Amino acid sequence: MTDSSADSPAVVVEGLAKRFGRQEVIHDLSLNIARGSAFGFLGPNGAGKTTTLKLLMGLLRREAGNVRVLGVDPAVDDTTVKRRVGYVPEQQFIYRWMRVSDAIRFCRPLYPTWNDDRCAELLKLFALDPGKKVKELSKGNVVKLALLLAMAHEPELLILDEPMAGLDPLVRDDLLDGVLRTLCDRERTLVFSSHAMPDVQRMADRIGIIDEGVLLYDGPSDTLLNTTKRLRAVLPNGRTPDRLPDGVICHRVSGREWLITVRDFTPETVRKLTAAGGITHVDVIDLNLEEIFKDYIRGRRAATCET
Amino acid sequence: MPVDPHSHVPIYEQIIEHIHGRIATGVYQPDEPLPSIRALALELLVNPNTVQRAYQELERQGLVYMRKGLGVFVASNGRTTARSKSEEAVRERFSQGIDLGRSARLAEQTLRSLFNRTLRERPSPPQGHDRSSSDKRASS
Amino acid sequence: MRNLMWKDLRQNRNLLLAVGVILGVIYLLPLLVFLAMGLLNPFQRESWRRLLESLTVSSFIAVWVTVLLMLPAIACSLITGERADRTSQFAAYLPIPRGKAVASRFAVAILCSLAFLLLSGLVCLGCVALTSSFYGRLAFIPNDLLQVARVAATICLLMFGLACFWSSLLSSPVQAVLAVLGTAAVLATVFLRIHDRPFAAYGVAPVLGLVSACVGAWICHRRLVL
Structure with missing residues (x-):
């Protein structure tokens, strides 16, 4: 045609x-x-x-x-x-x-x-x-x-x-x-x-x-898979920082552990997170499509609940 | 050559890794054709665009060359390139392991002995076998 | 278009067969009753005459059943049938221009209705003619027949129009037929109460039928999923 x-x-x-x-x-x-x-x-x-x-x-x-x-x-x-x-x-x-x-x-x-x-x-x-x-x-x-x-x-x-x-x-x-x-x-x-x-x-x-x-x-699906990461941060005093880092899709605290799913992940993301202080340790976890999808939905629903 | 659609590794990266392995182990010899995009897409049941992207990336890395209308062929120095690429991939995995150990506050001596013990205990595959069994991801 | 009409006809095959069977039963009923009661003596002219008279009565009943019940049933089934069994959702994905789809349904509905009307009408005329042959003169003068045909045609048009209107709105043929019968009953009461000019209905009813058929066709055409 x-x-x-x-x-x-x-x-x-x-x-x-x-x-x-x-x-x-x-x-x-x-x-x-x-x-x-x-x-x-x-x-x-x-x-x-x-x-x-x-x-x-x-x-x-x-x-x-x-x-x-x-x-x-x-x-x-x-x-x-x-x-x-x-x-x-x-x-x-x-x-x-x-x-x-x-x-x-x-x-x-x-x-x-x-x-x-x-x-x-x-x-x-x-x-x-x-x-x-x-x-x-x-x-x-x-x-x-x-x-x-x-x-x-x-x-x-x-x-x-x-x-x-x-x-x-x-x-x-x-x-x-x-x-x-x-x-x-x-x-x-x-x-x-x-x-x-x-x-x-x-x-x-x-x-x-x-x-x-x-x-x-x-x-692109590759970008989604490669740059969406879950950060597992340890909070020694159990308090999250006042300001969330940029590009957070979804986050939750369980005890001293803070799980944050972010988009557009770069090593810079970890540095920014720790620079604010109050965080002793950060792991970066790869996510598969299903987890990424669920975190996007959870994040949106939590955000609409808060506002 | 199976792909894992549940993995966090994008499929085109999985394809690249597989072909690296096959070129490094001599399954595909220099100047031999790789499967056509259509054939590989249907074999793996993945989008032909994804296979094409993988082939383009392999060409960029210098492992293969494309001939218009004829297909994709293994470069003459493909094997050495693939070996060095494999080394890079291994280094990448090791560094993930080391990062994991450091973040758990393990001493350097412990890391070394862990590495040596793992190397001893892993059964080495027979000659020419695919080496994808050495998967050792740092992820949880 | 032939493709579409074939589909519409085949889609309503069971209903058309049922209409045929019901009309057949109406015609066969007098014969069965005569046989069961032992009233039929093949060598007696009188018993043939009585049978033919009964047949004439049932052929009249058949005409009115066709006009009042079968015609709306056929029209409603053709227009809403696919909505009810949701096959219209399949057709909606196909590149069928909506005008054509609507036209095909209306055309098949009109053709099928006309076929049954013609059939029952001809049977009725045949019975009348045969019965008359016993008396040596026509039982009805042609003028009367013409009058009956006019009434029937008027009612047909009204029923068809109402069927088009209701079936374009409702999503089940049964609902649509009930709505048509309800509306028809209301209209009949209204018309019959106009004592001074009872025949005004002949002028109003066809116009009403045509208008509601057009409105029905327009609503159908507006629907994205028929």
Whole structure:
């Protein structure tokens, strides 16, 4: 596709807001996802991930802000967006009376870019029986079919909303394989939300952490892993310094031990912490993605409790 | 070559470390091709961008060279470079261990004897075996 | 578009089959009653005449069941059915222009309703003609038939319009059908109470039907997930 939108980022979101009734589920959200990147969207249940992804597809109306998906506003022309994007929702509602082959025949004419070879390849990779009805398929196979229907038209952007939730590890591997095959072949963008941190670490080169509709982190996954550290400081008199160091995500005191999770860690961080006095000793602990994620959420919830 | 998606080490660093090991031990000989990005991404089930980043970093370190359209090959001096890189990595781990010991106020003599004892007690792997078993992280 | 209409038709296959079966039962009922009570003597002209008269009655009942019950059921099921079983969420991710999706549903609803109306109407006419042959003259003068057809068409339009309106708002076909029947009952009472001009309903009802069908279509079109 060589249209004018080819150089623009895959997804641009500015100041997005969404309310359900009086409850604000997305608050001033901004995102910029470059083409060819894989964006992992992390957040606890009800954080606003699904709502954001639905807004990208034009399945909901937004209250405020700008959204451009592949250069197109989904609120203005959702059909164009849907033609160029592959989407797998959290729950599958494919017509249960359709056979696998019916579902393919139904979706095929909707996409100008449908690729029969890709479809056959995925059918084989996922070992789906074209003659079986959707209602006869196992949960894993229904997700596989949904992924096939979302990828056989060679989408420029693939959006997956917790597609792996509740599936066995073998099915997950098949699905990961299928997604990666599609990602490998051309410069395609992947946006997915998940609770499964290992999957996120495998797939994502960028990570966004969201809670209660607010984006807490947005950046490269390597930076997140390499520069988010937990400092374990010993407080001989059990009192924390009056001023917290910069970039604290979350902290808690247990006895004489003070655990501080910081972003943008450098050796300088330790020096600054000890310079204030009152701290005899500092350990630096590496964190994996799950711990980092939990500390971001805990930190935000503690902060909202205090204020 | 498994990657550990639960680890705090980013996957591209894990890939780099693995390939260092394989070049240092001669699994990949000079001027031999490495697996293609697609093949390695599918084998490890990781994002192809991550594999590409790892290969670019390896090229920057001088272990491999890229040929447009042909793939990635081990540099002729790749093995020595990999060895020195491995030495650096070992030094890095040792310094973490030493830091840990110092912060626990252990005497230098104790550190030395601990090092010697560990070296004696670790079974040495058979020739040509992958050396990733010497994982000795300072983290808790 | 053919693709969509095929899907809409197949999605409502069970309902359409059920409508067919119910109409069939209504037609078969007199025959079964005659057989069970031993009233049918194949060699007696009189018993055939009585059977045909009963059949004519049930064919009239079938027409009214179609108009009053089946037509709203078909329309409501086509418009809300996918919302109720949540398959509309699947369709919402597919690049189907909303206008087309709505048009396909309305078209299938209209076509199916017309098919059943035509079927039951023709059966009814056939019965009338056959019964008349026993008397040697038509039981109804054509003018009467035309009047009946006009009333039926008016009510059809009203029922269809109400079905479109309610099913665009509600998310279950059963709720929508009940709402249609409720509204229809209220409207009928209102119309029947206008003593001085009882036929004003013929002018108002079709307009009301058309307007509510259009409003229903517009609400459907506004929905992001149909």
